[in-house]
Amino acid sequence: MLTYNLKPHTDTPLYEQLIRNIKEDISSGALRSGERLPSKRSLADNLGISTITVENAYQQLNAEGYITSAPRRGYFVADIQSFRPVLPEKPVPSGRTEPADAPLYTVDFSAAGTARENFPFTVWARLSRAELSGEPSRLVSTSPGIGIPELRSAIAAHLQSFRGIHCAPENIVVGAGTEYLYGLLIQLLGFHRIYGVEDPGYRKVSRVYQSYGVPFRFLPLELLGTDPETLAETGIEVLHTSPSHHFPTGRVMPIRERNLLLQWAAGNDRYIIEDDYDSEFRMVGQPIPSLFESDPFGRVIYMNTFTKTLASTVRISYMVLPEELMQRFQEQLSFYSCTVSNFEQYTLTRFLSDGYFERHLNRMRNYYRAKRDRILRSLEESALSEHMRIRREDSGLHFLMELDMKISDDQFRDRCAANRIRITPLSQYYHDPASAPQHIFVISYSSLNEEDLPEAADCMAELLR
Amino acid sequence: MLTYNLKPHTDTPLYEQLIRNIKEDISSGALRSGERLPSKRSLADNLGISTITVENAYQQLNAEGYITSAPRRGYFVADIQSFRPVLPEKPVPSGRTEPADAPLYTVDFSAAGTARENFPFTVWARLSRAELSGEPSRLVSTSPGIGIPELRSAIAAHLQSFRGIHCAPENIVVGAGTEYLYGLLIQLLGFHRIYGVEDPGYRKVSRVYQSYGVPFRFLPLELLGTDPETLAETGIEVLHTSPSHHFPTGRVMPIRERNLLLQWAAGNDRYIIEDDYDSEFRMVGQPIPSLFESDPFGRVIYMNTFTKTLASTVRISYMVLPEELMQRFQEQLSFYSCTVSNFEQYTLTRFLSDGYFERHLNRMRNYYRAKRDRILRSLEESALSEHMRIRREDSGLHFLMELDMKISDDQFRDRCAANRIRITPLSQYYHDPASAPQHIFVISYSSLNEEDLPEAADCMAELLR
Numbered sequence: 038m039l040t041y042n043l044k045p046h047t048d049t050p051l052y053e054q055l056i057r058n059i060k061e062d063i064s065s066g067a068l069r070s071g072e073r074l075p076s077k078r079s080l081a082d083n084l085g086i087s088t089i090t091v092e093n094a095y096q097q098l099n100a101e102g103y104i105t106s107a108p109r110r111g112y113f114v115a116d117i118q119s120f121r122p123v124l125p126e127k128p129v130p131s132g133r134t135e136p137a138d139a140p141l142y143t144v145d146f147s148a149a150g151t152a153r154e155n156f157p158f159t160v161w162a163r164l165s166r167a168e169l170s171g172e173p174s175r176l177v178s179t180s181p182g183i184g185i186p187e188l189r190s191a192i193a194a195h196l197q198s199f200r201g202i203h204c205a206p207e208n209i210v211v212g213a214g215t216e217y218l219y220g221l222l223i224q225l226l227g228f229h230r231i232y233g234v235e236d237p238g239y240r241k242v243s244r245v246y247q248s249y250g251v252p253f254r255f256l257p258l259e260l261l262g263t264d265p266e267t268l269a270e271t272g273i274e275v276l277h278t279s280p281s282h283h284f285p286t287g288r289v290m291p292i293r294e295r296n297l298l299l300q301w302a303a304g305n306d307r308y309i310i311e312d313d314y315d316s317e318f319r320m321v322g323q324p325i326p327s328l329f330e331s332d333p334f335g336r337v338i339y340m341n342t343f344t345k346t347l348a349s350t351v352r353i354s355y356m357v358l359p360e361e362l363m364q365r366f367q368e369q370l371s372f373y374s375c376t377v378s379n380f381e382q383y384t385l386t387r388f389l390s391d392g393y394f395e396r397h398l399n400r401m402r403n404y405y406r407a408k409r410d411r412i413l414r415s416l417e418e419s420a421l422s423e424h425m426r427i428r429r430e431d432s433g434l435h436f437l438m439e440l441d442m443k444i445s446d447d448q449f450r451d452r453c454a455a456n457r458i459r460i461t462p463l464s465q466y467y468h469d470p471a472s473a474p475q476h477i478f479v480i481s482y483s484s485l486n487e488e489d490l491p492e493a494a495d496c497m498a499e500l501l502r
Numbered sequence: 503m504l505t506y507n508l509k510p511h512t513d514t515p516l517y518e519q520l521i522r523n524i525k526e527d528i529s530s531g532a533l534r535s536g537e538r539l540p541s542k543r544s545l546a547d548n549l550g551i552s553t554i555t556v557e558n559a560y561q562q563l564n565a566e567g568y569i570t571s572a573p574r575r576g577y578f579v580a581d582i583q584s585f586r587p588v589l590p591e592k593p594v595p596s597g598r599t600e601p602a603d604a605p606l607y608t609v610d611f612s613a614a615g616t617a618r619e620n621f622p623f624t625v626w627a628r629l630s631r632a633e634l635s636g637e638p639s640r641l642v643s644t645s646p647g648i649g650i651p652e653l654r655s656a657i658a659a660h661l662q663s664f665r666g667i668h669c670a671p672e673n674i675v676v677g678a679g680t681e682y683l684y685g686l687l688i689q690l691l692g693f694h695r696i697y698g699v700e701d702p703g704y705r706k707v708s709r710v711y712q713s714y715g716v717p718f719r720f721l722p723l724e725l726l727g728t729d730p731e732t733l734a735e736t737g738i739e740v741l742h743t744s745p746s747h748h749f750p751t752g753r754v755m756p757i758r759e760r761n762l763l764l765q766w767a768a769g770n771d772r773y774i775i776e777d778d779y780d781s782e783f784r785m786v787g788q789p790i791p792s793l794f795e796s797d798p799f800g801r802v803i804y805m806n807t808f809t810k811t812l813a814s815t816v817r818i819s820y821m822v823l824p825e826e827l828m829q830r831f832q833e834q835l836s837f838y839s840c841t842v843s844n845f846e847q848y849t850l851t852r853f854l855s856d857g858y859f860e861r862h863l864n865r866m867r868n869y870y871r872a873k874r875d876r877i878l879r880s881l882e883e884s885a886l887s888e889h890m891r892i893r894r895e896d897s898g899l900h901f902l903m904e905l906d907m908k909i910s911d912d913q914f915r916d917r918c919a920a921n922r923i924r925i926t927p928l929s930q931y932y933h934d935p936a937s938a939p940q941h942i943f944v945i946s947y948s949s950l951n952e953e954d955l956p957e958a959a960d961c962m963a964e965l966l967r
Contacts, residue, residue, distance in 0.1 A: 102756020291567020
């Protein structure tokens with residue numbers, strides 16, 4: 038008869054203690070496969086506990102497969118021995134620390150975040166509260182995989198009024214971030230296509246392609262301006278590009294290249310992913326027309342995000358698919374659930390439909406223009422002024438600064454870092470930094486600390502020597 | 503000299519009209535490449551508008567690449583002709599309607615949603631409001647790619663107290679839905695691995711693997727119980743499984759098979775994805791221990807979601823990676839932004855830390871147990887009673903119903919549908935439905951309409967004949 042020393046007045050219920058004891062005996066082999074267990078009543082009597090307790094323990098052991106039951110014959114030890122893996126001690130979780138935050142810089146020319154204090158928090162919180170006080174059922178209903186219709190209609194209306202883009206709400210796909218949407222596009226267009234990324238460019242894009250294991254090539258920006266044949270020779274079938282505002286050069290793609298790209302894609306089963314990030318913050322003149330709108334062939338996929346224009350609070354991006362691709366999307370990928378919660382979809386819908394987003398963009402554009410002007414003035418009044426030339430300052434939230442210097446870009450960057458100034462050479466955004474233009478730096482100013490800038494600029498002038 | 507008929511008192515500003523006219527002339531060839539444009543002053547005089555207006559128009563045309571400027575020489579028409587694609591009329595967006603909602607059923611035995619009315623909306627809304635009234639800066643700070651530390655700590659604490667799982671918060675990865683996490687795992691483990699899905703099984707899993715273009719195989723459930731060699735012969739390297747509660751059979755994997763699986767994976771660079779969905783709703787006895795916790799080899803990836811236990815409002819899932827995989831994740835995939843907004847991460851953190859989630863689960867378990875009992879009683883009191891046998895009713899939010907019938911499963915399903923009853927044969931979840939067990943149906947009861955059930959059950963008894 039099984040005899041265990043159960044302790045009635047502890048935190049662990051008796052039946053758990055019993056289960057643990059029997060499991061140990063089965064695992065150690067003390068109870069052998071096929072052996073009959075004592076009846077519930079006799080075990081209960083032996084251990085001085087209730088039959089119900091034994092009953093519960095046997096049921097649990099049965100559910101986990103340690104014992105089996107045979108009707109009217111009782112319970113038997115199951116055959117778990119033959120496949121029992123040799124169990125080393127389970128390692129204790131390492132307590133490995135997470136990657137530390139980036140070291141703190143006093144002045145960080147590489148922080149691309151939007152200025153936190155500008156998130157229209159009060160309005161957003163008010164709309165969120167309104168949503169929470171409204172009809173709860175719509176918050177717990179399942180969203181279509183491509184996003185709720187109300188949000189897609191609001192995005193379509195915004196695109197029309199703000200970007201001159203005409204598209205149907207049912208051609209819009211909403212998702213949790215552009216990186217997620219890149220992944221969906223690879224699944225849609227195919228893993229064996231050759232993808233092209235601009236060189237220089239935003240490094241995350243090539244990292245996504247690399248992570249998905251798809252073939253991709255770096256397309257030197259100069260090649261965009263040649264001819265369709267030269268482009269065709271690269272072998273690229275899907276080109277990722279930001280025509281309205283290239284990162285990091287700030288370049289705007291001229292109409293000639295836009296036409297060339299469309300011609301390259303037309304009729305050849307090639308596609309262009311137009312990443313329109315940052316296009317809202319053109320500082321001078323009208324927005325640059327989108328490639329999507331001038332594409333009559335259904336070859337351009339338009340993509341943009343609210344994460345950059347609002348805040349990381351709003352983890353929502355979207356893409357507009359041409360008709361034929363959208364049909365394929367519905368066939369192949371509509372089984373995916375939407376990655377954005379209803380709550381945030383509805384709140385953003387209100388934010389767009391009530392005009393807050395366009396007002397926010399206009400306010401932000403003025404804010405950033407003023408901030409850029411102050412920063413340029415600050416640089417011009419600093420000791421750095423006579424060693425620098427500013428370029429591409431009109432097209433978005435960064436510009437280029439060329440410096441007269443004898444040391445290498447990396448040396449300068451390291452010297453700056455030692456003085457708690459972070460600055461990134463343009464060459465870092467090239468696939469091959471060595472062959473890139475030197476002595477040009479990318480200045481992101483959207484969240485730059487202005488207070489310490491004059492001192493930092495004077496310091497940089499010293500560091501140039 | 504260019505002469506256009508500009509209209510001063512319309513909605514379109516003069517400079518936009520001027521831009522449009524010049525663009526048309528360049529596109530049509532009326533203005534040829536290389537041609538010099540009139541000076542700003544003379545064009546302004548000619549059109550009776552201000553020089554500033556011409557200046558703005560020229561700057562925009564320059565930015566878009568229609569014209570180029572040469573210092574002190576003026577503006578010239580750019581060469582856009584050579585690559586101008588032949589533009590057909592842009593098709594009008596189709597107005598294609600979106601896929602219609604599923605037809606309405608009076609009684610739907612296949613709806614797996616959680617009962618909407620049970621989402622703890624009041625508490626959730628209160629915590630959301632508290633979050634909105636709190637420190638805004640944390641809502642607009644960038645979350646680590648794997649999720650905010652507070653949420654991961656809360657999840658680790660929950661796993662320990664509710665599931666007996668010991669894991670470090672830094673081994674948890676938070677993402678917007680399990681489908682998204684499956685995709686991350688493919689990127690982590692490799693596109694050339696052979697993935698295995700249980701047959702029968704949850705169809706979305708194989709659809710994800712298919713969509714990612716990775717090789718995958720259907721593993722008949724019976725094979726799990728054989729021996730490591732037979733498993734090895736399938737060629738599967740990464741097995742997706744739900745040991746605590748298999749869908750759709752409701753089967754609990756016995757300890758013998760668990761040990762076998764661990765032995766199969768150990769030391770062979772094989773992995774097990776333990777999808778623990780629904781494990782919270784075991785109706786009898788203790789929860790089944792997780793495979794993750796009994797794995798000493800670092801071969802099991804644990805995965806679960808809040809989307810099913812709370813509501814689609816909460817689009818948050820997570821996985822726990824063994825140490826070695828987590829290190830690889832940090833190296834390869836930490837560049838990805840987190841797909842869940844800070845706002846929802848913080849709200850869920852409060853929900854977990856303040857004990858609401860475990861209370862919610864306990865309440866839900868009682869609610870579902872009572873609901874299941876009423877439904878079973880309802881079925882037993884119906885005319886269907888003498889033709890049915892119920893199985894696996896203890897392990898989650900669905901059970902199996904075997905029916906005595908002469909017609910085929912599909913015929914019965916169609917007859918039911920014609921009577922606005924939706925029911926899915928178990929065979930539908932098999933890769934090859936023809937070779938599957940027949941006359942067994944999967945009954946999901948979590949959101950079942952009880953009111954119309956008695957009538958529906960009587961109707962089904964009629965339809966069996």
